[in-house]
Amino acid sequence: MIETICTYDGRDDLLIAYLYDEIDTADRAAFSAHISGCGRCTRELAALRGVRSTLWAWAPPEPRVITDYHPVSSDSRATTHEPPAGRSWHDVPAWAQVAAALLVLGVSLGIANVDVRRDNAGWTLRTGWSRVPSQNAVALPATPVSAPWRADLTSLERQLRTELQAMSATARAVPAAAPATMSDAELQRRVRTIIDESERRQERELALRVAEVVKDVNAQRQADLVKIDRSLGFIQTSTYGEQMKQRELVNYLLKVSQKQ
């Protein structure tokens, strides 16, 4: 296709100004009139609008944590170059963070009814929120294996609550009636919510990954088919060429033998 040339004065700048609607009224009217009669400008304008709409697909990832600035006095601005302190997990000692993680993990496993067994069929891992423990399991006394970690967990939970209560009381100077204690049911409910959310997210993520893999496999399959097709074509061509050569050679040999 032969592209026509547009010689409108200052055409590229005007096209951009028109595209972004940053053009004064007189120029807009004149350029509109020009566009209606200029195929090249009409096509280019449509193409650039298409580019702009495609660009909107590019969204940056949602920031997880960017900044956490806290009220700072003008004095500190003048004297310090340290970033303002963040109110976050960084305020909690490392051991407390680890303990909290272990606590959540332990409680999660407890709530999730995680059941690991080994029988003739091999290892079995079961989980389930709604699974009712069997009567046998209920009837059994606490096993020596499970008892120590439960005791540890309880003491850890108690210690953590004490620490957090102390920190909370210091930081906010709230009377002892503050909501520092949390019932087990509430704790379980919160952990369950967190785990539910996590599961939902993982399911969506898995589905996305699977869809991507399927798409990739299909694309690869298509590419392989095209490759195979090309290879077959090449083989057919070369086979035909070989046959022709052999035929010519046989003909030549026949001619030579007839002459002799």
Add this chain to the structure above:
Amino acid sequence: MFGSSRAEKVSAYSMTWSDEELVARSIGGDPDSFNQLVLRWERPIYALAYRVIGREEDARDVCQETFLRAFRALNGFRGQAKFSSWLYRIALNLCRDWVRRERRTPVVQAPDDLDALELSAVREPTTSIDDLVARRELTHIVERAMAKLPEDQRTAIILKEYHELTFQEIADLVGCPLSTVKTRLYQGLAVLRRELAKSES
């Protein structure tokens, strides 16, 4: 960090004070005003940094450093330009420094674990998996096309398309004539048009 109480405070401030007023109050010693400015502008600044340098972690660092520098220099801000333009300028300079320091062309690489998934979870819970995959592919295509652009064209397009600055604001920000901004936009879009057409084919 985006807790409800803070969000409520922000919205209350957002309704009440302009950027310039918050700057003045911050200089005057109001401890909360600068926080409101940060909360108001951190996402746009992060988005700018991410699109220019293309790495989430580094974009976050640039974003933090931008506000830190702004905070330190707040006393010197006289309101000749808009606060947002001033902030954009700091961020762009930091991005340029980053590109020079790393000595590499900014190539956007969306981290594997992010993104459309999380965005959709927050904004469009009904988006199908196919849509997400398609969107992610399109994102990669746009990223690759943008990576082909020279820095000046890329910056002009980012500021225009995603931050909706006027030609004059971009010219003031990057320090070039207004006509140069238009030329950069035209040339940049033309390159993108070619690159996107290649991807489609």
